[in-house]
Amino acid sequence: MIQYILRRVGALLLVLLGSTFLIYNLTAISGDPLEDLRLSTEPNAAFLLEKAIQDLQLDVPPPVRYFNWLIGILGLGGAAPTMGLTLEGSEVLDIIGLAIPISIRLVIIATILSIVIGISIGIISALRQYSRFDYSITFIAFLFFSLPIFWVAVLLKQFAAIEFNNFLYDPVISTNWMIGFAFIGAFIFAGIVGGGRKRFLITIAAAFALNFATLSYISATGWLITPSLGPLLITVMALGIAFGITHLSTGIANRRVLFISLGLAALTPVFYFVLQPMFNEAFDGSMMLLLALGTIAVGYIAGYLFGGDDRSAAGRTGMIVAFLSAGLITLDRFMQSWDEYYNNEWIFGRPIATVGDSIPEIEGDYWMTGVDAFTHLLLPTAALMLISVAGYVRYSRASLLEVLNQDYIRTARAKGLTERTVIMRHAFRNSLIPLTTIMAFDFSGLLGGAIITEQVFAWRGMGTLFNTGLAKFDLNLVMSVVLITSISALVFNLIADLVYSALDPRIRVTK
């Protein structure tokens, strides 16, 4: 296994060498980086020109320069590793160091959300094959595939930011809109639930009433400006989550697991009040991580201890229920900061941002910066996710349908397992295996998409660096972005291959 990984890493480095060499030379011959300076009428233009040629070794032919650049990066020349200088003469390493976290945050969040949302929708679509829901989802997926990301981004800026911010001045939803939203929501929900025509109509009516009531409440109380969940609603939602997760994992019929998860959910209000004083100004990211891990551990141990024969299944269920319930409490805490954020002097009462990745002037605690990150991430992530989600929907749907045709599924049904066990334990898990390869491809696609998204939303990430670098033929800047994206794409590919072979014993890596 280790030998296999080493060999793969070796091949990976060779490929990387080849691709960077190719791009380096292509970029180098594509234009003259000194054009501005040559045309410049400033008195010290000649000096600057000479300095730039010196700094960037522009008198050296590109293939040779590539190897100098490589030696610089590897730090072989005896000096500290360097990615060279930009046209303006600053260190590329410093600039890209600032840009990487910004882009990675955008891409990682978009990837995770696309995977979760895309696969869930794809699975439901496959289970309701050839239904209204399936056809609508198929159409929407194709539509998303066909949308140019920059076009959607501009539309999102206009309607989800500018118009929505206007709406927030007086957040009263008109009755027509309420009916529209409530009906669309109810239609989707009824499509997911499925069943015959009668059941469909009943579900639609019930969901419509519930949606309409929720929207009226939101509109009447100005919830969008002062959002909060409160301990009561959190408890109700946690109990709902407990039911839902138990239904998916072991089935409601397994009373023991059901009671464990309901018990965990019932503890939510207690934790709500315990955690409130802890969520103060001193709270930070590492504490959040600790809290998340602690919650998962508590949930798993609770399930494992009281789980009886279904120990591991109960542990898993408890873990998910605890994590989601704690997530609700955290969400509520973020919401409590919304009011302060909304009234901040830098926001001007327009919270959803159209440009930039954050407002550095906002001085605040973990919660304030969290809300700030959310308002800036919302639209770029949405734009980036569209295509990716459509991909996951199509692939997970096809993958599950493929698995459902397998003989072992027929065997599982024939031996009398419940439909839930067949789907969740036998079909769903196996359908995820081929998706691992898609994930690696998708990640590299998202990195490309980030180049456009960052341009539209004026983020200071790697995409913007690439754009400005390429437009000015700033070779070192362009190459730093190419290098980082290629490495991350390759590493993701390698991980996907390893995961694939670990999940599917039929594939041997040591061949």
Next chain:
Amino acid sequence: MNLDNEAKGSEDSFEQKETAGLSQGQIVLRRFVRHRAAMISLFVLVFIILFVFTAGGLALGNTANPIRIMGWWQWDFTDLPPLQGVMGEPTLDVLPEFIDGTGMQIGQHPFGQDSIGQDYFSLVIRGAQQSITVMFIIGVVAAFLGTVMGAISGFFGKWIDQLIMRFVDLIITIPTLIIGAVIGIQIGNLGVFFLALFLGLVSWTGLSRLVRGEFLTLREREFVDAARVAGASNLRIIFKHILPNAIGVVIVSVTLLMSGAILLETALSYLGFGVVAPDTSLGALISANQDAFTVYPWLFWWPGLFIVTIALCINFIGDGLRDAFDPRQKRRISRKDRSEARALKKQS
């Protein structure tokens, strides 16, 4: 007879009834024609292609000695007609007067005029021509290279397979948009044909992997051995025996590649690394007009709608082709089929 039918089960008899006595190509064609979304998309796409190429005419040659063949539309995309209305609003109106319109009319500038007064209809049509041209050239180049490279790689194996596949790895490593941008900034000013040609030269990699996979399995099959024993040359085995079996994979992934190509070209032009002025493209039009969205919304909507429609049509055609080529694809048995079968049963 009756017994026979029952024993086979109703589903089989539908399948057999529809494929009896037909060649593979005919079966695929029939299945494709029955795919409603794909057929509608095909018609829409053909209509759009005919529409934009007849209306806008053709611009051939280079900037030094251009050859123009005018279309039926009165303005050219380089014309500067006088500004109509207050700020060049679209004159297209499909609402009759009694609803809230000015009566159904096309007018001087159906899509309005842009900020310097150019007729937007002719600009959009020119952009659509460019995008369609790029799409087809990339599709043809990538289909040819991908098939040939994949076939050589999969059929001959050994060092040549290693060589080609390592090169494919090398290209696949770099995000498409990055390699496209680097190519676009060099080639963009040579015109759309060369841009598409060079983009095609780097777009074939994914297809070649698929074709190679097909060849790896197919070359081990008995009919290939039989052909070889009968004295067929390598070329004949590749083109006559293996490739026809892999053609489904090629066609489907080429259509998907084409819908990707149109999005790639528009994205590059949007970033300024694709088609450059004085020529125009749908991406460049959106890029030029996005900031004026609140003032001149039509300048933003029209090019976007063209991109989405073309890409959507291609995607649906691809989906229809995939269903048509998939031998496991079973036809959904409609109510009409059932009643027909019942009637048949009664007769016999």
